[in-house]
Amino acid sequence: MSPQQANSSMKKRVTDLICIFSDGLYEREEVVAVSLLSALSGQSIFLYGLPGTAKSLIARRLSKVFKDSTHFEYLMQRFSTPEDVFGPVSIQELKKDNYIRKTEGYLPTADFAFLDEIWKSSPAILNTLLTIINERIYRNGGKDEKVPLKVLIAASNETPPPNQGLEALYDRFVMRIIVNPMEERENFEKLLDGDAASNDVEIPDGLQFSHDEFEQLSCEIVKVTISKEVFTIINSIRVSLDEFNKDNPKIAVYVSDRRWQKIALILKTSAFLCDRTEVISVDTLILRHCLWTLEQNREQINEIIEKCVKQFGCANNEKLNSWELDHKDLEKGISDTFFYTENIYDTEKKENVLNYGGNSGYDNDSFVKWFDSTPPIKFTKGTQKAVDSRIKGTFVKACEDSLSSLAEIINDTQSNVAIQKKLNETPFVPSDKRELVLDAFNSFLKELENHKLNSEHLLKKVQSYEISNS
Structure with a gap:
């Protein structure tokens, strides 16, 4: 299969795996889907939920995603020791004064590991896990051993207790998935009436990922x-x-x-x-x-x-922001050009009065009375100016260009909505959540339509403004 063929069938392949892993696990499709996503991206997973919510079963099924993988599973407890997780110390090596563990069959040699009730473990185990997750390396007797671990799934009904130095380890679990008890009555009754879901699932040929495919996947991502x-x-x-x-x-x-x-x-x-x-x-x-x-x-x-x-x-947010800035400048330019931005006073008499060298025509009392009062307003703030036809034509053209730019954004957004409906079809986000993105597009379109109405109104106003006869 060519890389192009492999890519074109990847979505169906993953969707089929989710369907297989979810079989009999009611209301667990999203949990399985995002867990599988995290596994294929090589990131650790934390399943958080009450006991009896199928966390262990989900982890065991997900281990089947990799072909010929080695699986390690352990239930942590207060008295767990490093030997339980990383293997016993080799007696033969100890006789040679070498402190080396026999790791075969334990976590350092596993492709896929599941640690239940992880936060109940001892600091010695958890600190070693940090290095394994970070660097995929296990230090064994002063020697670094490469760990083949692709995915680590941990589960608990609690988050790590505070002030225990577990923040760094918790930070490595990038995917944190809630596993709630069943809510739908119909599904609950199916659970009661059906057989218990099996750990083993049959996976058709071509769906599992080999080691080479997993490595290639990382390169493509x-x-x-x-x-x-x-x-x-x-x-x-x-x-x-x-x-x-x-x-x-x-x-x-x-x-x-x-x-x-x-x-x-x-x-x-x-x-x-x-x-x-x-x-x-x-x-x-x-x-x-x-x-x-x-x-x-x-x-x-x-x-x-x-x-x-x-x-x-919604796409085109950036284009709209740029358009809004240009349109605000246009509105300000129209306002400053066509309207008086402040009251204009009639100062003709004042100038005559202040002409001390001649006869002002006012006696002294009239002069003082006029000088102390506010001169009459010739043009009130907001009154329309009369501008020449050339300037008016320039602004009409600018308004038409602004409307044309906005129309391009609207048309592009409407085309994106149709495309988005198809692109939004992802198995990793439930359908009700996917609608949020379409809602964003629809809200954006409404905003664009409002801008269009305001722009059309502005154009009509400019077209109606007076022009000077000079």
């Missing part, structure tokens, strides 16, 4: 670009997070530069797996799973993301 509107959305989210942190210092959210870089990689992976070469607005809704840190700030962070997508998710 970095070529994906990020659209201007996505940069605008992300920057607006960052500003909103700063404001949120000032107002909520106890539940503040810190997103490191490294974390933003990993998030961008996930967004690029989302675009590539949807057969696109560019990250678009709909992809940024995946940030709902990446930015929250505590249960107490999750909903508020979600609201910030959705608000920014609605506000800046």
